[in-house]
Amino acid sequence: MKKNKVISADEAIALIRQNDVVTTTGFVQSCIPEALHAALEKRFVETGSPRGLTLIMTAGAGDSKGLGTGRLHHDGLLTRVIAANFGRMPKVAKAAQENKIRGYNLPQGVISQLYRACAAGQPGLFSKVGLQTYVDPRYGGAKVNTLTTDDIVKLVEVDGEEWLFYTATKIDVAFIRGTSADPSGNISFEKEALTLDCLAQAMAARNNGGIVIAQVERIVDDGFLLPKDVRVPGILVDCVVVAEPEMHRMNYGVQHDAALAGQIRVPVAGMRKMKLDARKVIARRAAFELPPNGVVNLGVGAPEGIAAVANEEKITPYITLTTEAGAVGGVLASGSSFGSATNADCVIDQNQMFDFYDGGGLDMTCLGMAECDALGNVNTSMFGGRLNGCGGFINISQNARSVVFAGTFTVGGLEVEVDDGKVRIVQEGKSQKFVSQVEQNTFSGPYAQSRSQPVLYVTERCVFQLTGDGLELIEVAPGIDIERDILPHMAFKPIIRNPVPMDARIFRDEPMELVADLLNLNLSDRVSYDAERNILFINLEGWYCRVKSDLDDLRMAIVDVCRKAGQRVHSVVNHDGFRINENLYDDYAGMVQYLLANYYVSTTRYATSAFLRLKMEEALSRRGLAPHVFERKEDAQAFLEGTDRKVRRISPAVASAA
Incomplete structure (x- = not known):
């Protein structure tokens, strides 16, 4: 008899057992199976079961205030977390920092690719991603606390080269999300902004004898879905849960955007021009590094401004912007929609995008930085007593052909004025970013140098370049005095040889005619x-x-x-x-x-x-x-x-x- 796989969320969650390994989908605030997370939380609060779960996830999946995986913070529900990002579930991160649960902070691309290893019955994954960072067993092995003792990352040598071997963790339950399902469990993604790793996660659980629970917004009749529209076949799906609209938002800030879903194309010529402030100065200077006809990844924060600058300078047709979540081309989205793109050329699975990145497909990336030291090491994963996680930072920064780190020179109350072609520091930030030693090494400057990887550090007042001797000051903004505005606010003295002025066009509120430089x-x-x-x-x-x-x-x-x-x-x-x-x-x-x-x-x-x-x-x-x-x-x-x-x-x- 043909089975109808559509059941309620409570019935589906009742299938989860004590000590199961659960994986879930979602990227930052997008594509999150909120109804499934809510039902799991409800069952535990009401019954105290299931207990001792292991949670595996790639990017953060929540609003940082309790939604998404943040719902799973209750004492006893989780015993172990393997994630790339902890910042979207701060109470879970706090439990890890207090040694209440075991935790590993692995690179996002590694976790994404490990789903495929699990699906194929392989013991794990060989990768160079993570070498010479806190993920390397010589520097902590990605463990986030002292309670975590098992080694899931090993240093190995193959043909005289160092590699990391990441052990695969078998999956018992996979939470995935799509748009439509038929009674047989075939899933399509027509209204989703991203496909992420849903197919690989479903295969990993199914081939381990586990269960796959899919959240969708509607049920369609048998035969309605075209074969090429089905991204996860019904043979992999055990249960289908229809979510209420509020529990199936495209992301926490958007119910549905057809342009982000690729259902329509919209005009973007009218994108609002950025105000000439510190953030735009940083984005403008970083934009000078854009490679003609190159493939580029932009991180969250200050780097996002490059997309707006590229549009303003009319150079978007000459570069292809991508996100690690799988979007290729178009105008990258920000805010709650970060990771997706308006008018994307295509959307591929997240693990495939990381294959492309790890193989050297990225010509350039621009990423944020929380801390940087004299050797060019950068920290974005744990700082100020906060466990944030690396996300896709390590995969991207280690494998891009050139890297630009971008951010303000100091942080915490910094006020900057850009006027008359000059920069003036109205109020200095309370905390230094350029420190004597980073709290955690998310990017290794010496490792980048050993591979001849070009690295720049762009701020609103100056630019540094990574050299064999460490960080060198190479450019200074007009109006900035090195002795007054730079050196007193660093914990180390950079190499100073012949710094030149930053390009004057950056500080004038008019087009820079960047296309002439680019081409x-x-x-x-x-x-x-x-x-x-x-x-x-x-x-x-x-x-x-x-x-x-x-x-x-x-x-x-x-x-x-x-x-x-x-x-x-x-x-x-x-x-x-x-x-x-x-x-x-x-x-x-x-x-x-x-x-x-x-x-x-x-x-x-x-x-x-x-x-x-x-x-x-x-x-x-x-x-x-x-x-x-x-x-x-x-x-x-x-x-x-x-x-x-x-x-x-x-x-x-x-x-x-x-």
């Missing part, structure tokens, strides 16, 4: 040729080489002028204020090698930055090229003139011998 539209203006002296002048002052395509654009601009010259040329390159991503130095040297082989007689360059000179010399020497990198313009030109005289002396002799 290198004015790059040809930086290349000029002196025919009388046969010298090619290349002015890269202030230019930023973000991705390999930037080098391709530069090479084409140089080659175009050389071809018009009709002969091999001498070149002088100005690198003052020039920046290049750490992982592009060898590509830069390869470009120089190509130009020497085909268009140059000789080449020399100058840069006041000793660090830049050193990195260029190393890259050029590895290619067998003479570096010829000088500190002063005069020295570079003197070398070139000496080379030219030598060439003129040798040329007649060569001709005579011929």
